[in-house]
Amino acid sequence: MTVxxxxxxxxxxxxxxxxxxxxxxxQYLELFTLIxxxxxxxxxxxxxxxxxxxxxxxxLCFGQTAFFGIGGYTYAxxxxxxxxxxxxxPLALLVPTAVxxxxxxxxxxxxxxxxxxxxxxxxxxLILFKFANSTAGDQWTIGTAPLGGFNGIPGTPPLNFPLDxxxxxxxxxxxxxxxxxxxxxxxxxxxxxxxxxxxxxxxxKENELRAELLGYDVRxxxxxxxxxxxxxxxxxxxxxxxxxxxxxxxFSLSYAGQVIIWVLVGGIGTLVxxxxxCMLIQALTTYAGTLSAIDPNLLxxxxxxxxxxxxxxxxxxxxxTILLRLMRRGEP
Amino acid sequence: xxxxxxxxxxxxxxxxxLVIVSLGLAVVxxxxxxxxxxHGEFLMLGGYTAIxxxxxxxNLWIAILVLPPIAVGIIGAVVERVLIRRLYGRMIDTxxxxxxxxxxxxxxxxxLFGNSVTGISAxxxxxxxxxxxxxGYDLFLVAASVAMSLAIWIVLKFTPAGLIARGxxxxxxxxxALGVPPDRVYALTFTAxxxxxxxxxxxIAPVSGVLPxxxxxxxxxxxxxxxxGGAAMLTGTLVASGLLGSVLTIFxxxxxxxxxxxxxxxxxxxxxxxxxRGITGRFLRRAL
Numbered sequence: 001m002t003v004x005x006x007x008x009x010x011x012x013x014x015x016x017x018x019x020x021x022x023x024x025x026x027q028y029l030e031l032f033t034l035i036x037x038x039x040x041x042x043x044x045x046x047x048x049x050x051x052x053x054x055x056x057x058x059x060l061c062f063g064q065t066a067f068f069g070i071g072g073y074t075y076a077x078x079x080x081x082x083x084x085x086x087x088x089x090p091l092a093l094l095v096p097t098a099v100x101x102x103x104x105x106x107x108x109x110x111x112x113x114x115x116x117x118x119x120x121x122x123x124x125x126l127i128l129f130k131f132a133n134s135t136a137g138d139q140w141t142i143g144t145a146p147l148g149g150f151n152g153i154p155g156t157p158p159l160n161f162p163l164d165x166x167x168x169x170x171x172x173x174x175x176x177x178x179x180x181x182x183x184x185x186x187x188x189x190x191x192x193x194x195x196x197x198x199x200x201x202x203x204x205k206e207n208e209l210r211a212e213l214l215g216y217d218v219r220x221x222x223x224x225x226x227x228x229x230x231x232x233x234x235x236x237x238x239x240x241x242x243x244x245x246x247x248x249x250x251f252s253l254s255y256a257g258q259v260i261i262w263v264l265v266g267g268i269g270t271l272v273x274x275x276x277x278c279m280l281i282q283a284l285t286t287y288a289g290t291l292s293a294i295d296p297n298l299l300x301x302x303x304x305x306x307x308x309x310x311x312x313x314x315x316x317x318x319x320x321t322i323l324l325r326l327m328r329r330g331e332p
Numbered sequence: 333x334x335x336x337x338x339x340x341x342x343x344x345x346x347x348x349x350l351v352i353v354s355l356g357l358a359v360v361x362x363x364x365x366x367x368x369x370x371h372g373e374f375l376m377l378g379g380y381t382a383i384x385x386x387x388x389x390x391n392l393w394i395a396i397l398v399l400p401p402i403a404v405g406i407i408g409a410v411v412e413r414v415l416i417r418r419l420y421g422r423m424i425d426t427x428x429x430x431x432x433x434x435x436x437x438x439x440x441x442x443x444l445f446g447n448s449v450t451g452i453s454a455x456x457x458x459x460x461x462x463x464x465x466x467x468g469y470d471l472f473l474v475a476a477s478v479a480m481s482l483a484i485w486i487v488l489k490f491t492p493a494g495l496i497a498r499g500x501x502x503x504x505x506x507x508x509a510l511g512v513p514p515d516r517v518y519a520l521t522f523t524a525x526x527x528x529x530x531x532x533x534x535x536i537a538p539v540s541g542v543l544p545x546x547x548x549x550x551x552x553x554x555x556x557x558x559x560x561g562g563a564a565m566l567t568g569t570l571v572a573s574g575l576l577g578s579v580l581t582i583f584x585x586x587x588x589x590x591x592x593x594x595x596x597x598x599x600x601x602x603x604x605x606x607x608x609r610g611i612t613g614r615f616l617r618r619a620l
Contacts, residue, residue, distance in 0.1 A: 062431075106605045114424060115423055115424070119559055120559075123556055123597055124597065253545075297438045297442065298438075298443065300439070301437070301438070304431060305415060305432035305433060309429065
C-alpha cells in the first residue's frame with residue numbers, strides 16, 4: 001500500500017467516523033452529555049493542533065492554550081460587538097494565527113533552542129492568564145463587550161447561521177459543527193503533511209541541520225507550521241466558547257499542562273493519538289472530579305510523570321508496536 | 333526627592349525579589365542543564381513550611397530562614413532520586429516530568445491545606461523617608477539576595493566542593509575518571525538548588541502570602557530571568573534580574589502589576605531575538 005493510498009484511506013475513515021458521530025450521537029445522547037461531548041471535541045481539536053506542530057514539526061509549544069484562549073476571547077468580543085457571528089468567526093481565526101506568526105517570528109528567526117521555546121510559550125500563556133484575570137471592572141470593555149476579569153464573558157453568544165443573527169444554532173447543531181470541524185482539521189493536517197511543505201517540516205524535525213544544509217529555510221517552515229497550529233487552536237477556542245464560555249481558565253497552567261499530557265499519552269508523531277489521549281484523559285478527570293476525594297491536578301500530575309517515565313512514546317505507538325508483534329507471532 | 337528615593341528603593345527591592353526567586357532555578361539549570369518546571373512549587377512548599385512552622389510557635393526568623401531550605405532540600409533529594417535521575421540527558425523529558433510533578437504538588441497541597449491564602453505578617457516594621465513609609469522587610473530582602481549570591485559565588489569559586497561541582501558540570505566523564513562520582517554530584521547540586529528555592533519560598537512568604545498556586549506567579553518571571561541571563565549562571569541571573577526587575581517595577585509603577593509583567597515578557601522576548609544565547613552568551617562570557 002503506497003503512502004498516498006494509506007493517507008487517502010485514513011482521511012476517508014476519519015471523515016466517515018466524524019460524519020457518523022455527527023449524525024448518530026445527537027439522536028441518542030442526552031443534551032447535557034452532548035454539550036460535554038462538544039467540550040471534549042473542542043479539546044480534541046486543541047490536542048490535534050499541538051500533535052501536529054510538536055509531533056511533526058518538533059516545535060515544543062508549552063503554551064498552545066494561548067492561541068486557544070485568544071481565539072475564544074476574540075470570538076466572544078467580536079460576536080458581542082457585531083451582533084452576528086458570521087464575521088466574528090473569521091476574525092477569531094485570523095487573530096490567533098497572526099499572534100502565532102508574530103511569536104513564531106521572534107522565536108524561530110531568533111533561532112532559540114527547543115527548551116527556551118517551551119519556556120517562552122508557557123510564559124506567554126501564563127501572562128495572558130494574569131492579564132485576562134485582571135480585566136474586571138468597567139474600564140475593561142472592548143466596544144460593548146466587558147472582559148469580566150476572573151468571571152470571563154458568561155454571555156458568549158452561540159454561533160448563528162451565516163448572515164442570519166436571529167437564527168442561532170442549537171446545542172445539537174453546535175456539536176455537529178464541532179465534530180465536522182475536528183474531522184476536517186484532521187484531514188487537512190494529513191494533507192498538509194503530504195505536501196512538499198509538510199514533508200520538509202518533518203525533515204526539519206528529524207534533523208534540523210541536515211535540512212538546512214540541503215537548502216531548506218528551516219525558520220520559514222517552522223513559522224508556517226506554528227501558524228497553522230495557532231489557527232487550529234483558535235478554532236478549538238471558538239468551539240469551546242460556544243459550549244462553555246470564555247474565561248481566563250482557557251489560558252491557565254492546568255489547561256496548558258493537560259494539552260501536553262493528551263499528546264504525550266496519545267502518542268507524539270501521530271495525529272489520531274492526541275485526540276484519543278484527550279478523550280481518555282478528559283473522561284478520567286471528569287470521573288475523578290465526581291469522586292472529589294482526589295484533586296484532579298494531583299491525578300493529572302501523576303499521570304504526566306508516569307507517561308514520561310513509563311510510556312515515553314505514548315499509548316497509540318506502544319499499542320501499535322505490541323499489536324504488530326502479536327500479529328507477526330500469529331503468522332507461521 | 334523623597335519620592336525618587338522611594339521609587340529607587342522599590343526598584344532595588346523588585347530586583348532583589350527576582351534574584352531570590354531565580355537563584356534556585358539558575359543553579360539547577362546552569363549547573364545541570366535540567367529545567368525544573370516544579371521550581372515554583374518548591375517555592376510554594378518553602379512558603380508553607382514557613383507558615384506551618386511559625387504557626388507552631390517557632391521563632392519567625394528560624395521559620396523563614398532555616399526550616400524551609402531544610403524541608404525543601406529533603407524533598408528535592410527525594411525527587412532527584414525517584415524522578416530526575418531516570419531522565420538525565422533527556423532535557424525535554426525532564427521538563428515534562430517536572431511539569432507533572434508541579435501539577436501533582438499543587439493538587440496534593442490543595443488537598444492537604446485547601447485552596448486559600450494564608451500569610452504571616454512581615455517583621456521589621458517600616459521606616460520613614462520624608463512623607464513615605466518603606467517596609468523594613470524590603471531592605472532585608474535586598475540584603476538576603478546579596479547574601480545568597482555571595483554564598484553561591486564563594487562556594488563555587490573557593491571551596492573544594494564547588495571546584496568538584498564545576499568540574500563535573502564541564503566534563504562528567506573526566507571527573508568520573510578522576511574518581512568523582514558524577515551521580516552524587518548531580519544529586520547534591522539538585523538538592524542545593526531545591527534548598528535555595530525553599531529558602532526563597534520562606535523569604536517571600538511574608539510579602540506574597542501562601543497558597544497552593546503561588547508558584548505559578550513566580551515561575552514565569554524566574555524562567556525568563558534565568559534564560560535571559562544565559563550561560564554564566566550567577567552573573568547572568570544577576571544582570572538579567574537587574575534589567576528585567578527594573579522594567580517590571582517601573583512599568584508596575586506607571587501602569588498596573590499585570591502590565592509590568594507583560595513589559596517584562598516583551599523585553600525578554602525581544603532581547604532573546606537579539607541575543608539568542610542570553611546576555612552572557614554575548615557579554616561577560618568568562619564570568620561564573
